[in-house]
Amino acid sequence: MLFNSFGFWMFFVVVLILYQQMKRRGQNVLLLVASYFFYGCWDWRFLGLIVLSTLIDYSVALGIAKAEADSRKRWLLLISMAANLGILAFFKYFGFFSHELGELLGAVGVPSMMPTLNIVLPVGISFYTFQTMSYTIDVYRGDCKATDNLLDFAVYVAFFPQLVAGPIERASKLLPQMLTDRKPTAVDFRDGLFLVISGMFRKVVIADNMAPLVNTIFAQDINTLSGWDVMLGTYAFAFQIYGDFSGYSAIARGISRWLGFDLMTNFHMPYFAVSPSDFWRRWHISLSQWLRDYLYIPLGGNRYGTLFTYRNLLLTMLLGGLWHGANWTFIVWGAIHGLLLCGYRLLGDERPQKENRPTFIQRIPNMVLMFHFVCFAWLFFRAESVTQAFGLLGQLSVWGAPSALAQTTFGMLVFFCVPLLLLEWWFDEKHDPLWLTQVRWELRAAVYGYLILMMVFFPPPVPAEFIYFQF
Amino acid sequence: MTSETNASPTVLRNELKVLGALVVMLLVVEGVLQLGESRLSIDIQHMKSFGQIAQQLQSQDEAASLAAERQSASTVQSASQILFLGNSMTRYGLDQESFVRECSLTTGITPEVIALHPDNSRISEWYYLYRNFVAEQNRAPDILVVGFAMNQLCDAPSKTPDRIARYYGVGIDDLDTLSSEDLSNVEGWSDFACSRYSATYATRQRVERRVLSALIPSYKESSNLINNQSAPKELQGENVELTYRRLQDFLEMSSEGGTEVVLVALPTQDGYDLDSGLVDVCRGKVTLIDARIIPGVSPDMIPDGLHLTPEGAARYSTFLADWLPVQQLMARHDRQLLNNGNAVRVASEGERAAQ
Numbered sequence: 001m002l003f004n005s006f007g008f009w010m011f012f013v014v015v016l017i018l019y020q021q022m023k024r025r026g027q028n029v030l031l032l033v034a035s036y037f038f039y040g041c042w043d044w045r046f047l048g049l050i051v052l053s054t055l056i057d058y059s060v061a062l063g064i065a066k067a068e069a070d071s072r073k074r075w076l077l078l079i080s081m082a083a084n085l086g087i088l089a090f091f092k093y094f095g096f097f098s099h100e101l102g103e104l105l106g107a108v109g110v111p112s113m114m115p116t117l118n119i120v121l122p123v124g125i126s127f128y129t130f131q132t133m134s135y136t137i138d139v140y141r142g143d144c145k146a147t148d149n150l151l152d153f154a155v156y157v158a159f160f161p162q163l164v165a166g167p168i169e170r171a172s173k174l175l176p177q178m179l180t181d182r183k184p185t186a187v188d189f190r191d192g193l194f195l196v197i198s199g200m201f202r203k204v205v206i207a208d209n210m211a212p213l214v215n216t217i218f219a220q221d222i223n224t225l226s227g228w229d230v231m232l233g234t235y236a237f238a239f240q241i242y243g244d245f246s247g248y249s250a251i252a253r254g255i256s257r258w259l260g261f262d263l264m265t266n267f268h269m270p271y272f273a274v275s276p277s278d279f280w281r282r283w284h285i286s287l288s289q290w291l292r293d294y295l296y297i298p299l300g301g302n303r304y305g306t307l308f309t310y311r312n313l314l315l316t317m318l319l320g321g322l323w324h325g326a327n328w329t330f331i332v333w334g335a336i337h338g339l340l341l342c343g344y345r346l347l348g349d350e351r352p353q354k355e356n357r358p359t360f361i362q363r364i365p366n367m368v369l370m371f372h373f374v375c376f377a378w379l380f381f382r383a384e385s386v387t388q389a390f391g392l393l394g395q396l397s398v399w400g401a402p403s404a405l406a407q408t409t410f411g412m413l414v415f416f417c418v419p420l421l422l423l424e425w426w427f428d429e430k431h432d433p434l435w436l437t438q439v440r441w442e443l444r445a446a447v448y449g450y451l452i453l454m455m456v457f458f459p460p461p462v463p464a465e466f467i468y469f470q471f
Numbered sequence: 472m473t474s475e476t477n478a479s480p481t482v483l484r485n486e487l488k489v490l491g492a493l494v495v496m497l498l499v500v501e502g503v504l505q506l507g508e509s510r511l512s513i514d515i516q517h518m519k520s521f522g523q524i525a526q527q528l529q530s531q532d533e534a535a536s537l538a539a540e541r542q543s544a545s546t547v548q549s550a551s552q553i554l555f556l557g558n559s560m561t562r563y564g565l566d567q568e569s570f571v572r573e574c575s576l577t578t579g580i581t582p583e584v585i586a587l588h589p590d591n592s593r594i595s596e597w598y599y600l601y602r603n604f605v606a607e608q609n610r611a612p613d614i615l616v617v618g619f620a621m622n623q624l625c626d627a628p629s630k631t632p633d634r635i636a637r638y639y640g641v642g643i644d645d646l647d648t649l650s651s652e653d654l655s656n657v658e659g660w661s662d663f664a665c666s667r668y669s670a671t672y673a674t675r676q677r678v679e680r681r682v683l684s685a686l687i688p689s690y691k692e693s694s695n696l697i698n699n700q701s702a703p704k705e706l707q708g709e710n711v712e713l714t715y716r717r718l719q720d721f722l723e724m725s726s727e728g729g730t731e732v733v734l735v736a737l738p739t740q741d742g743y744d745l746d747s748g749l750v751d752v753c754r755g756k757v758t759l760i761d762a763r764i765i766p767g768v769s770p771d772m773i774p775d776g777l778h779l780t781p782e783g784a785a786r787y788s789t790f791l792a793d794w795l796p797v798q799q800l801m802a803r804h805d806r807q808l809l810n811n812g813n814a815v816r817v818a819s820e821g822e823r824a825a826q
């Protein structure tokens with residue numbers, strides 16, 4: 001059930017109507033049933049994995065809370081880590097590593113005895129696994145209380161708006177909302193409406209209209225492409241993935257607001273970033289914060305000198321890349337971002353003070369530079385293989401008259417993406433991503449009118465799944 | 472947030488105004504499109520006039536009486552009606568004047584030509600079009616010429632259920648076929664329902680194409696490339712065994728009225744293979760004319776790869792008139808109609824005798 005499908009909205013209307021009639025406990029039961037149904041629509045066979053993950057972390061967290069000895073707490077935490085990462089590793093990485101090991105052994109003349117399994121990747125496994133792990137770690141650290149209510153915890157793990165593609169919520173923020181009464185207000189309705197409409201626009205109009213262009217360019221024989229094709233195809237992918245993922249997150253936040261929940265902001269106009277660290281404060285914020293709090297800082301963060309800081313940055317980003325999928329392209333993507341973070345740090349990248357913040361115009365050169373670094377990394381992220389990515393990079397030395405496809409891609413970028421950027425520039429100037437909810441209703445209606453008419457009249461040739469479901 | 476929460480009634484009132492404004496906007500757009508739908512394209516105009524065009528077709532009774540007339544006069548020269556069914560390839564490819572003139576010269580028959588050729592259609596659309604505007608209305612052309620190319624006759628769900636919903640006159644009788652062939656899930660049915668009742672929804676892709684063609688450089692050329700890239704495998708004919716269940720249903724339905732069916736493989740710039748499965752389906756049932764290569768039609772007469780120039784259309788139409796065995800088809804058609812009529816009459820007499 002995609003957020004941009006009729007099926008989902010029929011489902012959601014039924015849930016919302018029933019939800020309004022119930023008290024908190026009934027609402028949580030409904031949310032759990034609805035969430036399992038929602039997930040079951042993808043693939044009911046993997047519901048067991050969510051239940052298993054829920055039971056393990058629920059029990060382990062209670063065990064940690066009750067344990068007095070630190071060693072026992074540590075053991076319990078290790079059990080949770082091993083179980084969660086074991087499930088993730090098996091479903092997501094087993095095929096990749098067994099294949100790579102087989103190749104390596106083959107290269108040195110040793111026949112590989114590694115079994116090859118055709119494992120189906122459960123939708124959203126990386127998201128809910130990281131979410132449950134964060135709960136257990138927070139309980140271990142004492143940042144969050146263990147809950148003894150299995151129902152509430154199960155809803156926290158499986159909450160359908162963010163189950164398959166995040167945001168990866170922290171227990172300390174979401175779990176208390178499961179435990180208290182919720183009564184959505186008019187403000188929730190207003191903000192939710194903005195988030196849903198803007199999210200749908202980004203998904204349906206931006207991402208899905210960029211997708212066929214990107215797919216066509218990346219499917220061409222490399223030698224037939226020019227620098228124009230590669231460059232514009234990569235720009236188109238940058239907007240495709242942004243529209244796709246930020247659109248999903250915005251819709252997830254919007255429908256959660258209508259249910260009385262407040263999910264974290266996952267994207268904050270990332271292509272206005274002026275440096276890699278700024279980018280990661282704006283892009284997939286829930287993952288970058290997770291990696292910072294549960295990987296970068298435990299590795300030592302920036303506490304043990306420059307070299308260790310660089311090592312930690314690189315390791316964090318490499319694992320961040322691997323989180324996206326078992327493919328060398330993601331690893332290279334992570335490495336590029338790691339190197340960018342190190343490089344900017346070396347050059348003295350610092351977060352500007354609020355009062356010294358340069359104006360938008362002053363930031364443009366750095367934004368353009370950063371956007372191109374990000375696009376360089378996206379090229380690897382999107383390519384089928386590292387070889388293809390290097391082949392495409394090589395074509396950047398071939399410039400001639402732009403092909404028909406390049407001209408169309410340019411036109412589509414201007415037609416679809418420039419209005420989005422203008423809207424975001426307006427919000428950025430006002431320092432409020434929900435600025436539109438603060439303006440006069442007539443202006444808001446006019447902007448919504450534009451967004452809705454674009455959705456109605458510029459449907460994608462083929463509705464596409466959300467890219468991040470596969471991660 | 473607290474002050475905002477206190478101002479809840481105002482916030483709610485404003486949001487209701489926003490929603491109200493959006494509803495009004497959508498209603499205005501819908502009204503404009505309801506009124507001006509036909510102006511969006513020649514194709515929509517054509518689809519909206521399916522009923523009117525089909526009314527020009529003779530009824531089955533008329534066909535039978537004309538057949539009897541021809542039989543008694545021992546000639547096929549009077550009033551033969553040919554319906555051309557196809558898509559934009561037929562729209563561009565059929566030069567009616569050249570076809571009728573050549574037909575007249577070679578066979579002595581001056582047929583009445585009627586054409587239905589909605590863009591971007593294939594057997595999945597032609598099935599509903601013929602069923603609802605011809606067969607169900609008890610109309611029956613003498614000869615039906617279906618122009619196709621590549622795999623346009625093989626089984627595949629319709630790519631344009633929105634247009635089927637709005638223009639193809641579908642009703643309750645079609646629900647079975649729709650659910651088994653074209654609309655397999657909630658999304659398909661929802662799209663279908665929206666298109667049926669909303670001109671905005673049904674014409675949105677047409678509006679999209681018009682706007683993007685006008686604003687985006689090389690849009691048409693790139694669209695062809697993208698469409699070829701993303702076409703389903705069965706339509707590309709790539710290592711997929713093609714089936715022709717819907718074509719068989721179509722042939723059965725169209726021959727019920729005594730109509731003689733002719734399939735014509737149209738010329739394209741790159742050429743294509745005729746699937747052996749299709750040839751098997753046609754064998755003994757319908758006439759198949761291979762017009763993939765036509766003397767005098769050069770690739771530059773098919774500039775976009777699919778559609779003929781006027782010059783190419785004249786040559787194709789002349790070629791078709793030369794190769795279409797009108798006299799034999801009409802003779803067979805008349806024989807079949809008269810035999811059917813006899814069968815009915817005998818049965819009636821039998822019934823009377825039994826009484």
